[in-house]
Amino acid sequence: MTSTTGVATQELAQWLDATLNVAAFKDYCPNGLQVEGKTHITRIVTGVTASEALLQAAVDRHADAVIVHHGWFWKNEDPRVRGPKRRRLQLALKHDLNVFGFHLPLDAHPEWGNNAQLGLRLGLSPRWNADGKPELCGPDNLVWLGHTQDGNTVQDIADRIRTTLKREPLVIGDLNARPAKVAWCTGGAQGFMDAAIDAGADLYITGEASEPNYHLAHETGVAFIAAGHHATERYGILALGQALAGQFDVQVEFIDLDNPI
Ligand SMILES: [Zn+2]
Structure with missing residues (x-):
């Protein structure tokens, strides 16, 4: 050194x-x-x-x-x-x-943030506004809105979570549905599902689940996926570390201490 x-x-x-x-x-x-x-x-x-x-x-x-x-x-x-x-x-x-x-x-960061990075990994394209910012909804505008890149079904997205995030997702809703509008927010954002529904989403993806999510999904027809709080929030800090290593003369190591929640 x-x-x-x-x-x-x-x-x-x-x-x-x-x-x-x-x-x-x-x-x-x-x-x-x-x-x-x-x-x-x-x-x-x-x-x-x-x-x-x-x-x-x-x-x-x-x-x-x-x-x-x-x-x-x-x-x-x-x-x-x-x-x-x-x-x-x-x-x-x-x-x-x-x-x-x-x-x-x-x-929230538009490039390295957890939501931007989860979207990349799950094949979700944000809706970009004319000013170059992603379309958002929910409290503090934390929920991202977009669509699947290949007209994926809910099942396809669940499969992608298994292979990419190495996590068994909790899925509520019709597996064969092809959601036209997807909303997502990493971590413990299960309480933002109604904001996603109000914004017209057909599928809401977050990290954790709570009891009301099941009923909301059934009563609105909006599918719900919980893919893990830790699992959905690995990628922002990983991307930030890569950016840091490019910006400064530092060594950066991401350590993923797994957490099943
Ligand atoms: Zn979190």
């Missing part, structure tokens, strides 16, 4: 904030540099969630920074530093690890 490699922590933090347009989001957690560590970063570990296991994997690899989609310090969580929270923080502080978290800004 020489002094010519890597990037100053502040420079990286500023670039990430600007590129992901962090200031534009009202979120349930702080976005950006959440825990300050070393002032210079050469080795970066990325992952979906800043769990104790991911932090430990980063320490084992002598990383200088961890960048995740699910960071720390969520609204409504118990602010006391006890138990798992203490152990996570202790790992970061003891090893001078920088911890960056990007929640909604990483869902």
Whole structure:
């Protein structure tokens, strides 16, 4: 390692904030540099969630920074530093690890975001508006709207989830239907299904499911697929890491610690 490699922590933090347009989001957690560590970063570990296991994997690899989609310090969580929270923080502080978290800004980014990247993997084409932005709906405009590239059936999309995401999806609805309009939002966005229905979608894809989704699907004829919270949110942070490696003289490793939920 020489002094010519890597990037100053502040420079990286500023670039990430600007590129992901962090200031534009009202979120349930702080976005950006959440825990300050070393002032210079050469080795970066990325992952979906800043769990104790991911932090430990980063320490084992002598990383200088961890960048995740699910960071720390969520609204409504118990602010006391006890138990798992203490152990996570202790790992970061003891090893001078920088911890960056990007929640909604990483869902929404038009190129590297979770929704953009999931669409690519499932063969879903967003509807692009005249101003070059994707057509969106739902709370905070988090739900993407588009169509399948090949007139796929619900079954085809479910098969693609199995092969590409390596996840058994929960599918409610007619497997032989060919949805003309598809809505999708990664992660725990099952509560946005009614927004997708209002926007005219024939199929709504998200990560998690809740009991009402079943009834909504049956009573509206809009198919519903839950493809896993973790499984649908691997790809934004992966794409962001690739962009970082192209932008700065840093090593980036994505670590996928599987989570069945
Ligand atoms: Zn999430």
